[in-house]
Amino acid sequence: MRLVLVRHGQTDANVRRELDSVPPGAPLNELGLAQADAAGERLATHPVTSVHASRATRAQQTAAPIAAAHGLDVTVHDGVHEVFVGDLEGRSDREAREHFDTVYAAWWTGDLDAHLPGGESAHDLRARYLPVVERITDGVHGDVVLVSHGAAIRLAAAALLGDTAETLYVPNTGLVVLVADPAAPSGWALDHWDSAVPVPGDVTAGGTPR
Template sequence: MSGVRLVMARHGETAANVQHMLDTRPPGLPLNERGHTQAAALGARLAADPVSAVHASVAVRAQQTAAPVAAAHGLDVRVVDGVHEVFCGELEGRSGRAALERFMAVYEAWWAGDLDARLPGGESARDVRDRFLPALDGILDGASGDIVLVSHGAAIRLAAAALLGDTAETRFLPNTGLVVLRPDGDGWALEHWDGAMPVAGDVTAGGTPA
């Protein structure tokens, strides 16, 4: 995969993001007005890069975010199964502190090394990796240039941790934030990560699925 870079972008803002609502079942909510503005800015940001393919999850918000990036390079958006957000099960559609704290308890267990901790009626970190990483292998097979994948905050963090090694520090990824990886021997190295560490004690800042 010499000469390839994997550019993973989180989708733009939706009403669920504003309301801190767990929205993980595709197709999900579309971008709001600010989300469309963010998507246009992402297209402009990547317009001069050597993008050879643009992929998006099955969620509407991911495809809408990918569209300006693809248009800037005369490409189509390729929809990919397996790279959608962590499914929250019984917490789907819920908002409020109780639901978010329940999600974050499982999320923190994942970062402590318990990949089999499971959201109630939903997925574990291992479930997400088992579908996301083979999908990445598929889009990277025979690829060259920059491969853009528009996906989701929690799913991107889990995939990046798997590719970089589980001791790697990952960060909250803002809407249309980028994680850029490049091949390094038999693995991957981090070239760039947008965003900042979440504020301690803020259950809305850890990259909850939406």
């Protein structure tokens, strides 16, 4: 069984470099819709048994072509939306982005209790995200697809891998694929991780959530 984590396609909030973490959030723009269609084509030959998405509009729009390619519905879940940025929500100014990047960097040096102002810590994100993963993968065969968000995917995947693997920025509609492995200490092993250098109009190198 494999867990296929997919980041949503591009939104206008991405282009504005705006912190957008509260569902339903911005919808996909024209490029994002094309990216979602391409993701559906990419996964059309995979043995997908279920498709899931966060409550964010952009995640559900990205999941739709993937589900359609397999004749499936999209199941929407609480708990797997982007890490909540609190007081920084809706901002795109340098001060807000630098504040986010400082906290985000702290998480990757092991300070998982660092909080965004009025928002969440890495521990908070994992506490709500990982139980959903456990529910949707329990006793399942084939590929389980979950469409979510850049920072959330990176934090959750790191936890599922036991915080032993190097994790990277996830581009729009990038895939992180984990395989269930009883021999692995955490129960999961890394199968594939899409990565790319961020480009203008996508997200920051730190993976600012949108």
